[in-house]
Amino acid sequence: MALPDAPLRLAGPADSEALATAFGAQLLSWRCRGRERLYLSPRADFSGTAIRGGVPVIFPQFAARGPGPRHGFARTRDWRVLPTDARIPRLAFALDDDDATRALWPHRFQAVLEAEAEPDRLHIGLSVRNRGDEAFEFTVALHTYLRVDDLAGARLHGLEDRPYLDSVAGGRACAAAGAPLRFDGELDRLYPQARAPLRLCDGAHVLRVEAHGFADAVVWNPGAALAAGLGDLGEGEQGRFVCVEAGCIAEPVRLAPGASWRGRQSLIVER
Incomplete structure (x- = not known):
């Protein structure tokens, strides 16, 4: 797995370890129980x-749910590394508005991302504070790439009873599938109000995904044709991951002046 120079290291309990970069405040790796749990493209x-x-x-x-850059600007900005208590396995980053962000989105804000490790768990928390004099709205997600050994055999449980919007079909509203989600070809679904814990089953491995403060879930895999055409992914790489994203998307978050919002996604190794 290729990594940037000098990634930040989060040493967790037992043998667990996470790696991150201040560029985008992005987690890159999480090893737990001797297995990599996140996917990072070899062409990243x-x-x-x-x-x-x-x-x-x-x-x-x-x-594209707004006039700004697709998926926003936070993932392509350098965040500040914040000091943390050395007794707690945690990394923290902050992003403040500046002239460049206000040219894209004319609001004063501070965003803070924290990653904390516990036994068999990785918590990723994101908060946003309105530092301006006017209310603003935003949509947000943690675009989490989860590694799998066998995409064809993987199943995602917990969304069986939830209707969804199918982005592959132009955002068409679809009824609940009534069965665990399988992965066969391109898939891009937004599940509004998906509050139940999700379980990604990949052979003998089970990862539970919990979200707090995030109302929605997005599940994405590019499929073979799209993956082959992505220069930073490549042919066959779609078989090594599933994106299970915690987000507030269907209804934007609205913050009054001085108000804050917080969401958290927890990855929990069950086996």
Whole structure:
């Protein structure tokens, strides 16, 4: 797995370890119980463009749901590394508005991302504070790439009873599938109000995904044709990951002056 120079290291309990970069405040790797749990493309570009894999921070705009850059600017900005208590395995980053961000999104804000490790768990928290004099709205997500050994055999449980919007079909509203989600070809679904814990089953491995403060879930895999055409991914790489994203997308978050919002996604190894 290719990594940027001098990634930040988060040493967790037992043998767990996470790696991150201040560019985009992005988690790149999480090893737990001797297995890599996040996917990072071997063609990931660390030269200043969006990094393919890990946990990109999508803010203040998800996809094209707004007039700004697709998926916002947070994932392509340098965040400040914040001091943390050395007794707690945690990394923290902050992003403040400046002239460049206000040219894209004319609001004063501070965003803070924290990653904390516990036994068999990785918590990723994101908060946003309105530092201006006017209310603003944003959409947001943690675009989490989860590694799998066998995409064809993987199943995602927990969304069986949830209707969804199918982005591959132009955002068409679809009824609940009534069965665990399988991966066969390109898939891009937004599940509004998906609050139940999700379980990604990949052979003998089970990863539980919990979200707090995030109302929605997005599940994405590019499929073979799209993956082959992505320069920072490549042919066959779609078989090594599934994106399970915690987000607030269907209804934007609205913050009054001085108000704050916080969301957290937890990755929990069950086996």
